[in-house]
Amino acid sequence: MDIVLSGIRPTGHLHLGNYFGALKNFVKIQDTHKCFFFIADLHSLTTHPHPEDFHNSVKTILCEYLAAGLSPEKSALYIQSDVPEISELFVLLNMLAYKGEMERTAAFKDKVRKNPENVNTGLLTYPVLMASDILIHRAKYVPVGKDQEQHLEIARLLARRFNNMYGCEVFPEPQAFNFGSDLLKVPGLDGSGKMGKSEGNGIYLYEDDKSITKKVMRAVTDSGPTEPDSPKPEVIENLFTLMRLVSEPSTIQYFEDKWNDCSIRYGDLKKQLAADICATVAPIRERIDAIAADEKYLGEVVALGRDKARESAAATLALAREAVGFRKF
Numbered sequence: 001m002d003i004v005l006s007g008i009r010p011t012g013h014l015h016l017g018n019y020f021g022a023l024k025n026f027v028k029i030q031d032t033h034k035c036f037f038f039i040a041d042l043h044s045l046t047t048h049p050h051p052e053d054f055h056n057s058v059k060t061i062l063c064e065y066l067a068a069g070l071s072p073e074k075s076a077l078y079i080q081s082d083v084p085e086i087s088e089l090f091v092l093l094n095m096l097a098y099k100g101e102m103e104r105t106a107a108f109k110d111k112v113r114k115n116p117e118n119v120n121t122g123l124l125t126y127p128v129l130m131a132s133d134i135l136i137h138r139a140k141y142v143p144v145g146k147d148q149e150q151h152l153e154i155a156r157l158l159a160r161r162f163n164n165m166y167g168c169e170v171f172p173e174p175q176a177f178n179f180g181s182d183l184l185k186v187p188g189l190d191g192s193g194k195m196g197k198s199e200g201n202g203i204y205l206y207e208d209d210k211s212i213t214k215k216v217m218r219a220v221t222d223s224g225p226t227e228p229d230s231p232k233p234e235v236i237e238n239l240f241t242l243m244r245l246v247s248e249p250s251t252i253q254y255f256e257d258k259w260n261d262c263s264i265r266y267g268d269l270k271k272q273l274a275a276d277i278c279a280t281v282a283p284i285r286e287r288i289d290a291i292a293a294d295e296k297y298l299g300e301v302v303a304l305g306r307d308k309a310r311e312s313a314a315a316t317l318a319l320a321r322e323a324v325g326f327r328k329f
C-alpha cells in the first residue's frame with residue numbers, strides 16, 4: 001500500500017475549506033492507503049505560542065480531525081513532538097540544506113517581510129523540518145496546497161542529495177497527491193475567492209448555527225440577473241459552489257432554475273444555504289464536544305498514534321544512521 005502523509009499546524013479551528021478540500025478526502029483514502037496524519041506542533045513554535053494556548057490548539061485540531069472521521073485505528077494519527085526520530089533526521093538533513101536555498105523560498109521571504117522582528121532560524125529551516133516529517137516515513141504522496149509545493153520540492157531535493165551523498169536509496173522522492181481530477185477550491189462568502197484562515201472569511205466546523213447563519217446572510221451578492229440563462233458572476237457562482245457541497249441536488253436545481261429565469265431571490269438562496277451548512281456542521285460540532293470531554297480517549301488515541309509513527313520512523317532512522325556512518329563499537 002502506498003504511503004500518504006499530511007501535516008497541519010495547530011492554529012485555530014478547521015473551516016469548511018479544510019473539511020471539503022482536505023479532510024473528507026483523507027477520510028476516504030484511509031481505506032486504500034497507508035496514512036500518516038499528524039499535528040505539526042514543532043512547526044508552530046516559530047511563532048512562540050503561549051504554552052497553555054499551544055496545548056489547547058493541539059487538542060482542538062485533534063478533536064476536530066477525529067470528529068471529521070479520521071480513524072486512529074486505520075491511520076497513524078499523531079503529534080509531531082511525540083516522535084523524536086523526526087528531530088534527529090532534521091539534524092542530519094540540516095547538514096545538506098544550504099542557507100541560500102532556504103532564504104530563497106517564497107514562504108520564508110513572506111515571513112521576513114511580514115514579521116521582520118522574528119526572523120528565527122527555525123523559520124529558515126522550516127522546509128528541512130517539513131522534509132524530515134515526510135522522509136521519516138518514506139512517504140510517497142503528500143496532499144499539499146499550492147503554497148506548500150515549494151516545500152515539497154525541497155523535500156525531494158534533500159532526499160536526492162542524501163541518497164547521492166551516501167550512495168544509498170534510503171529516501172524515495174515524495175510526490176504531490178491530487179484527489180480526483182480537479183482540485184476543489186472552497187470559496188469564501190466575501191467574494192475574495194478562497195476560504196481561508198488568513199483570509200478571515202472562514203465558516204468553521206466548530207461554529208454554532210446562529211453565527212453560521214449570520215455569516216451566510218451577509219454574503220456578498222449583486223443586483224441579480226437581467227437576462228435569462230446568463231453566466232453567473234463570481235460572487236454568485238461562489239454561493240452555488242458552496243451549495244453543491246452541502247445541499248440536495250433538487251435544491252440546487254431549484255435555485256439554478258430560478259437564476260435562469262431571473263426570478264431568483266438571494267435572501268431565499270442564502271437562507272437555504274445557511275440551513276444546509278448548519279445541517280452539515282451540527283453533527284460534527286456535537287462530536288467535537290463529546291470527544292473533547294473524553295480525556296481518557298484522547299490519551300489513548302495519541303499513544304496509539306505515537307507508537308505507530310515511532311515504529312515506522314525508527315526503521316527509517318536506523319537506515320539513515322547506518323548510511324551516514326554511525327556504527328556500533
Ligand code: ADP
Nearest residue numbers: 017018021022144145184185186194195196197
Ligand atoms: P488556511 O488557508 O486556512 O491557512 P491551511 O493552509 O491550513 O488553510 O489548509 C490546510 C489544507 O486545507 C490545505 O492544504 C488544503 O488542502 C485545504 N484547504 C484550505 N483551504 C481550502 C479551500 N478554501 N478550498 C479547498 N481546500 C482548502
Ligand code: TRP
Nearest residue numbers: 006007008009040043130133142
Ligand atoms: N507546512 C505545512 C503547512 O503550513 C504543514 C506541514 C508540516 C506539513 N509538515 C508537513 C504538510 C509535512 C505536509 C507534510 O500547511
